[in-house]
Amino acid sequence: MKTLLKNGVVYQAGKMLPNDLLIADGVIKALGTDLSELVTSETNVIELNGRLVAPGLVDVHVHYREPGFTHKETIKTGSKAAAHGGYTTVCAMPNLDPVPDTPERVKKQVELNKTDGVIKIKQYGAITKGLKSDELLDYAGMKAAGAFAFSNDGCGVQTAGTMYQAMLAAKKLGVPLVAHVEDNSLLFGGVMHAGQKAKELGLPGILGVSESSQIARDLLLAKETGVHYHVCHVSTKESVELIRLAKAHGINVTCEVSPHHLLLDEDDIPANDGFYKMNPPLRTKGDHAALIAGLLDGTIDMIATDHAPHSIDEKTGDMRTSAFGITGSETAFALLYTHLVKEQKLLSLGKLIDLMSKAPAEKFGFDAGQIYAGAKADLAIFELETEYELKEADYLSRGINTPFTGQRVFGQTYLTLVDGRPVYQKEGEK
Template identity: 80%
Template sequence: MKTLIKNGTVYQNGKLLKNDLLLEDDKITLLGTDLSDVACDQVIDAQNKLVAPGLVDVHVHYREPGFTHKETIKTGSLAAAHGGYTTVCAMPNLDPVPDTPEKVSELVALNKQDGVVNIKQYGAITKGLKSDQLLDYAGMKASGAFAFSNDGCGVQTAGTMYQAMLAAKKLGVALVAHVEDNSLLFGGVMNAGKRAKELGLPGILGISESSQIARDLLLAKETGVHYHVCHVSTKESVELVRLAKAHGINVTCEVSPHHLLLNEEDIPANDGFYKMNPPLRANEDQQALIAGILDGTIDMIATDHAPHSIDEKTGDMRTSAFGITGSETAFALLYTRLVKQEKILTLAQLLDLMAKNPAEKFNFAAGVLYAGATADIAIFDLENEFELKEEYYFSKGKNTPFTGQKVYGETYMTLVNGKVAYQKED
């Protein structure tokens, strides 16, 4: 099967070029300025559109098994394709938790069966995520786990984290940390700051995040593991990672779109749709995150796509669930705000943060377009404004405060392994 993508603006090797792409089955076989004479079975006209590497998200929650009223592998991966993602990494906070080789193997098979994008699976760091019991990491890696994480739960004991890092280092895989010291939470539901006081809500201290990062960075220095920090949200966290990189510690980190786009002052009321973990921080934290992506301290953008049912997100922040969806809104929101409107980032920088960098840091064969590469491709319409609507979402989760916003950067088509995984209806 030969497919020609013609007339598009192609992002390749850091440049935007007027090129055509020829695909043969699941591979890109040729890039050139005019390939219209090449015989092919299918033609995709990308006139006035951006042809980009498929986006890579190292942090999603698909809720299956155990919580399928929130999301399934099928709906979550459809949402990813709808957002231009072709590779995603699924977190292990499930029921049962993938904390044995057998459970990992079953979940990897289910991901392959039901997923419409490439799904890479995390194994747990400890038994059930909340214990100090270490696991058969070698067995889980052999069964398909590409890295280990307890996302949703910080590893509370330094000795446990140290031993897990040693094991991950030995296997040559990343240790991916949700950083949160439970003893410093004090029942908080949003950032401990001015807005929490105004709303009369208990706050989450920023030091609950940064203090555990400080601990883990010293452990990472000692063990040499690839230590990756999930969803950094405070200025202290950014500075700690910056300092660690300067000292040669093997650390990478991610930031979520909502922490770049919002801060605590944007929370209009006691509204569960604005409850997320880590919470929206102060304006100075938001500015530090933006500075961190500009100077390379923060390596990538990851959505932390965390779907919930409407009942779980409606009402008081004290009782609603933590989490916000992101797969279907991330690129459009970030392109509109940071590239088109505020000109904080170039389009090339945004694409690197959302495709090339995460693939490079985790050694995925993804995130770039070249002859011989797998045909994982996203085509975006950057010209026409559209509105984010609930009926627009494929995810079961509608829990995002961005619904109703008018944005640019709608996904026109997503191809995974050369096959159309999503196409906008005419």
């Protein structure tokens, strides 16, 4: 079956081009203003009326909670939520039960992702046994079983020697080492950033140096080992400056920033509300400005959601007892397009798309993130002109734990295709 996406505005090779796009056998066969000679009576024609056709978005940081925590999310609900947000490739973190820390567990997880996921799900293997130990693992076996990279996300690797040995192993295998950077000895029971807002709310704070100090350690280890070292969800100005300096010295480091850290700071927290509890926490206005600057000058390589669903009971009430994390798959593009592109004009639309598709795909070596004849038909079609409200009732994730619900935004997902197959279609559309 052939599908013709007709009268779209296609983002291709850095340009917005009014084009039709023909798909067959899961691949983009042709692009152009007139593809009538390639269309038959059996071709499925989808009229786009000027909607944006973008490469399917790529998210290197999601949490799908299955197995072990399916009351929060499942692979099926998480991947449907990602498709709803325009994502066609995501990378699932290993903080599961059991943790995918053996070749057998990784293989089982990869198979489950493939069976239950509606999009393409790449699986992280753990850095250490159970995520919180110093016991190193069978990295070669986990890679052979399907792990594309290694991470202990949710837990910083506390011992330098352990991180050094893990980096050596990852370098030897040619895979990234992806780090949640957090020195536990500097946390002091904090639940939000250790700043003025925490004092006002009477809540224990998380020091920014708990993040930046571990980044400093790891950058020196990455220089020593030559590994591709990737930093998750940077949040402080010191972290950005360290990574900028490391890149200038030729260290093989990449990093990501989460949408909520680009859109909010500690002053946006209205009260002691668990929906604003995330790790790393919302930082100062100065940190927020540094993240924007780092995104604009290329120090920060990509945007990743850190989609972290929880049950409503786990997020309701006092920050001291609620869980860390917010959801992001279904709201990221619309929020960033609305605020950073349309309103503040900090980013061009093309730059935003690149940060959410081409850049993560290139840095991690994925066959994704670009539109051209012969590419896989992993596509996201967005409505840019129609304003809509973010509503809990519309979320496909089991988690509704986001403070952005109720905002009016632009950039609604109209259609998401994976290998040419619709995996999400706006309700009421055919």
